[in-house]
Amino acid sequence: MPDVATQTQPYLGAALDWVGMDGIEMSVRFDPGDGDVQRSSARVGAFVNLTQPDQRGIHMSRLYLLMDEYLSAKTISAPMLEHLLRAFLESHKDLADRARISIRFEQLIRRAALRSKNSGWRAYPVSIEASLDADGFHLDLGTEVVYSSTCPASAALSRQLIQKQFTQDFEAAKTLDHAAVLSWLGSEKAIVATPHAQRSVAQFRVRFVDDATLNLIALLDRVELSLGTPVQTAVKRVDEQAFALANGGNLMFCEDAARRIKHAFDADDSIADFHIRLEHQESLHPHDAVAYASKDIQE
Template sequence: MTLEDVQGRPDTRGIALDEAGVAGLRYPVTLADRDGAKQESVGQVTMSVAVPAEVKGTHMSRFVEILHEHATDISIATMPMVLDAVCQRLGAEQARLQIRATYFRERFAPVSQARSLMGYDAVWSAAADGTSTLLALEVQVPVTSVCPCSKAISDYGAHNQRGHITIRVQQADDVSPLWIEDLVDIAENSASAPVYPLLKRPDERHVTMQAYDNPVFVEDMARNVATQLRDDPRVAAFHVHASNDESIHDHAAFASITWPRASTLGHAGWEKR
């Protein structure tokens, strides 16, 4: 019995669709790290293609088939291969792929060297339009900050807080790939001190004093990150958002920067090159 390909029917309304695909697809993925190792995680996946005006729809099941074939090696370096498969299998000129997952990194406490795993919310994104492929990487990094003003005006102590630095970068063409670890290192170097999942008493003493000796405003953190990214040849564009959950105020403080300012990069991400 031959079943009709309904999605392949022609459409006469003359309206092309920017995107059609699947979203909220949870799937086991294997994430590659900077050192060549791999780790298992669960990704939340969005995949789509542009649909020409004369075509009724796309074949949704093929997205899952392609993801299944490539889910065992996800990194910024492998995303173009997945997009190529999407374009070929669905006969599309434009395609997009986004994978959100928790990325774990082994951390060593600064004094005791106690080992533990730290989880980071990360996003791998790719978009192809038939002539170029845009690759982007995003990670949210928890950090500690000490207020410079509080330290300067207080007889003793200073208020500190936990914050988050979110970095989204567009990968430059024809250079070595960016890795989650690279962005985590940049974020932590831009704050007063890193955050650790496991600290013994000597570690807590070390981190507390490290933060006190390196006070930064939220504006400082955003600028510190931007300075490092701007000088990295692997980075074509970036957006940085730093925020602090203030410990003595009933609000959060934030600062953000997008670079280059004259590009088509928007605050929510990149829509076009």
């Protein structure tokens, strides 16, 4: 059968940075770090460069069949993806010398409640970007954590109003009655103001050192522990109270949150590089507060 992709184009010739497919529907297998390999529906992008200026195109069906062979049957890992990218180049010998693949899916992970014995599922978005070129093999793992952030400035202003209400309800010249103060603290009258908090999102992409395992759960645990207030699944009153306590003990601007995650990643020897984006979806403003951070690599 004729193959017009092999025809040369001497008058329109040019080498191309990347050629391939994106948004391919694929089944993938992934171990998030607990040994529980899940099969997920993914969207995949596969590309090689085109080094021959007069070559009309690449063999996209070869890339597709290789992806189907590898991703459907094998669990995603750094060695597996490197082998797949080498197979991409082998299938395009004399046409390409660089290859890359992107994989996006959601990973369900069971998360325990703060105080009760309950637990529930969280779906974490996962993005894996792998490339192979003259500089070697590189792999980045991206995901996000949703958390609550309580504004430190709003908390301070709220405390000031509570103090003001206290001075109005209890005269300074009179001896304080313990029972009366305790009752006042438990009333709605005492809490005349509350600090504003908002749902916030930490998006991050990390590059692991060579031979490091793609441990998603360990990465999520490190970030959620550094923030202190990740959103919850199953919640009883004891859990909600613990969450309120965690918010009160973790007041943060977006700058604070970015620094917390940066310090956590800097302390992890398995992470070679990272990029962080923090978004606090303001409840006070109609716009968001945003901060970025990355690894300081010394030349």
